[in-house]
Amino acid sequence: MKFDLPPMMSLCAFEASARKLSFTKASQELHLTQAAVSFQVRKLEDRLGVQLFVRGHRKLLLTPEGLLFLTAVQSALSTLEAGKMSIVGCGADRHVTISVPFSLSGKWMVPRLHKLTRIRPDLDLRVDATDHLVDFDRDPVHLAIRYCEHPPDNLHSVLLFADTVFPVCSPNLMAKFEGHLDPGQVVKQILLHDEMADYTWYDWIKSIGLNNEPTVGGHKFSHTGNALDAAIAGQGIALGRLALVADDLAMGRLVIPFTMVGTTDYGYYIVVPEKSRSDPLVRTVVEWLISEASMTEQNLP
Template identity: 40%
Template sequence: MPKRLPPLKPLRAFEAAARHLSFTQAAAELNVTQAAISHQIKQLEDALGAALFRRMNRALKLTEEGEAFLPAVSQALETVASAAERIRTPQKAGPLTVSVLPSFASTWLVPRLSRFRQREPEIDIRLSADYELADFDLDDIDVAIRWGKGDYPGLAAERFMTEELFPVCSPRLVLEGPHPLKTPADLKHHTLLHDDVLTDWRVWLLAAGVNDVDPDKGPSFNYSDLVLQAAIDGQGVALGRSSLAHDALARGQLVRPFGIALPGDYAYYFVCPSYAVQRPRIKAFRDWLFEEADRDRRQDEEIPRLGARDDEAPDA
C-alpha cells in the first residue's frame, strides 16, 4: 500500500519559510500573500499532527520536528525540480546515434567527424551504417541521413546537399597513355566503371553527344565508394557523384576530365522525428552538417578541372 504523502503545495511553503525563517520572505519568493503561507503551514501541521514552527515576537524558529523534517523536504523538492528541468531542457552531452548509408559514411561523413568532435566534444556520435531505412519507432536511432527525394511522411526532413553526376578518373588517364582523355569521344578507348545505385552512363553519354561507346560494358559495383576506389586506382572512368567524389577531387586523387554534368535525381536529407528537432544534441549535429555541406560547395568552385572545356563539343 503506498505511503500517504502530505499535501504538496504546503511543502513548498514550509521549505521557503524554514529557509528564510520568515513567512513574509517566503510569501515574496512564492509570489503569494503572507496569509496564504500561514494557512498552508497550518494545513501541513494539521496533516502531520505536529507543530513545525515556534512563532515568537518578531521571530520564527523551527521546532525539533521542523528541523528534522526540513532536510528531507528540501532534498525531495530539489530532486523533483532537477528532474523537471532535465525534461524541459534536455542536456546536450551524451550519445547521438546516426543512421547513414555506408558509402556516404565512409567517403563523406567519417572523414569530417573529427571536426564535429572538436566542436562538440560532449556529444558521442554512434554511426549505424545500413542501406535499410531506420524506423524511429522501433530502432535506437536519433537522426538519419537519407538519400532520396525528401518524401518522409511524419518526419522532419531538410535537404542539405544536392548532387551532380560527371565522369571522374585518375589524373593518369587524362595526361598519360596512348589515348589521353581530351573529349568525351575518347571514352571509347577506356573502361567505363559502373555504379549500380544510380542512373548510369547511358544518360550522360547521350547528353555529351557520344553514340559510339557501349554504355553497358565494363565492371560494376554495388557500393558507390568501391567504384570511386576503382577509378582512383586507374582501372577506368567512373560516373561520379559530386558529394562522394568531393574529397578525392580535392586531394587530386581524381579529376574531372570533362565539364558536362547532370543533376542528380536524389539529394541528401537530414531526417528526425518532428518532436526532436530542437533537442540540443540533434540541433548541434544538424547545424554542423549543414555547415560542412556549405564548406564543400565553396571548395567545389576551387577544384580544377582537367581535359575538355565546358563549351567543347564532341566529334559528330
Template identity: 40%
Template sequence: MPHLPPMPALRAFEAAARHLNVTRAAEEIGLTHGAVSHQIRELEARLGVRLFEREPRGLTLTPAGDTYRRFVEAALAQLRDGAAAVARQGKGRVLTVSVSPNFAHKWLVPRLGRFLEAHPDIDLRLSASVRHVDFRGGDIDMAVRHGDGNWPALDVTKLCEERVFPVCSPALAGRIGDLAGLTGQTLLHDRDPAAWRDWLGRFGVAAPELPHGPVFDQTSLAIDAAVAGQGVALARSALVALDLAAGRLMRPVDEATDAPFAYWIVAPPQTARAPAIARFRAWLLEQAAA
C-alpha cells in the same frame, strides 16, 4: 465527458482488431484468451456499443469498432512516440545517426574528426545501412537519407544537391580529352551498367557498345577503383568532393548532369530540436556549405 478506458482494455482491443483473432491477440500481448475476451466485453459495456461481430471463423469489426480502431491505433502510436522521445532525452549526450555506407565512407567519416574535436561532450554512434531506418524503434536519433525529401512524417532538412560527372585518376585524365574519348576507356559501373550509356546519351554521344568494365554494388567502391587508376567512374559530386580536392581524382571532361536525388537530414519531429541533434545538423550543413 466519458472516462478513458483502462490501458489493458485498449491494448487488447487494438491487438484483436488487428489480428481479428482473440487467440493471436492474446499471444501477442501476453494474456490468456479469456482475459482478452473479458477486456473487450468490458470495453464494449463501457462504450455501450458492440465493437466486434463474433463469427465461427473469427472476428469482424462492426462499423463502430472500425471507427474506434482508428482512434485507438493513433493514440497508442502517439504514446509509443512519446516514450521514445523521453528515452532519447534520457540518453543524455549519446547521439546515434543512421547513414548509407556510401555517404559514411566518402563524405562523413573523413570529416568526422572536426565534429568530435568541436563537440567532445557528444558520444556519437554511427549506423551504416542501405535501408532507410524506421525511427519507431527508438534506437536511432537522426539520419542522412538520399532521396526526394518526401517523408511527411519526419522533420526534413536538405543537406546538399548533387551533380553527376565522370572522374578518374590524374594519370588517366590526360588520355581522354572529350566525351567521345570516354568510350575508349574502362568504364566503372555502379550497379546499373546502362547508367553510362544514358549519361552519354544526354550529350548526344551514341554508345551502343560500351567497353566492358566491372560492376560494383556500392558507389564508393567504383570511386575507390577510379582513385586506383582502374578506370573512369560516373560519380555524384558529394561523394567525390574530398578526392577531387586532394587531387586523387580529376574530372576529364566538363560535362555534368543534375542528380535526380539529394541528401537530406531527417529526424522524428518530436525530437528534431533536441540539443545534440540540432548541433550535429548544424555541423552537417556547415560542412556541406564549405
C-alpha cells in the same frame, strides 16, 4: 541580483576573435560569417564604450582594455562550462545515432568527424553506415541522411547536397591522353558501374548527345565508394557525385576530364523524426552537417 551583461553571442565572438586574432578564423570556429562576427564585436565595443581591438590590414591586435576584458570573459566562460558539466554529469548518456548511406559515410562524413569532436567533445556520435532505410519508430536512431527524390512528409527534412553527376578518373589515366579526354573517348574506356539506378552511364551518355552505349563489361560495384576507389586506382572511369568525390578531387586523387555535368531530381537529405527535433545534441549534429556541406561546395576545385 541584477546583472547588466552583454549578449552571450557578442562575448563568444569577442573571445574567439581575441584568441585567434582574426575575425575570419573566429567565424570558421563559430560557424558564422566573418561579417557577423565583426558586427557582434563592434556591437560589444559600442555597448562597453571602449575599443577592444586595433584593426589593421588582415590583422587584429588587442587594446589594453581588450586584453583585460579577454581574461574576464574566458574566466566567466570556463566557469559556465564547469557548471554545465557538473549538472550534466560525465556519465550521462550524450550519444546521437545517425544512419548514413554507406558511401557517403566513408567518403565524406567520417573524415570530418574530428571537427564535430572539437565543437562538442562530450558528444558520442554513433554512425550506422547502411543503405537500408531505418524505421524511426522501431530502430534506435535519432536522425538519418537519405538519398531520395522526395523526403517523407512525416519527417523534418533539410537538403544537404543536390545531386550532380560527372565522370571522374585518376590523374594517371588522364596523363595517357596528354591531359585531354573527350566524351567520345570516355565511352571507349573501361566504365565503372555502381548500383545508383537513378542516374547511370546510359543517362550521362544520352544527356551529352552521344549515341554510343557504354561498355557492357567492365566492373560493377554495389557501392559508389568502391567504384570511386577503383577509379583512383586507375582501373577505369566512374561517375562521381559531388559529395562523394569532393575530397578525392581536392587531394588530386581524382580529376574531372571535362565539365559536362548531369543532374537528377535526387539529393542527400537530413531527415529527423519529430521526437528528435527538440534534442539539442541532434540540432548540433544537423547544424554541423549543414555547415560542412556548405564548406564542401565552396572548396570544390
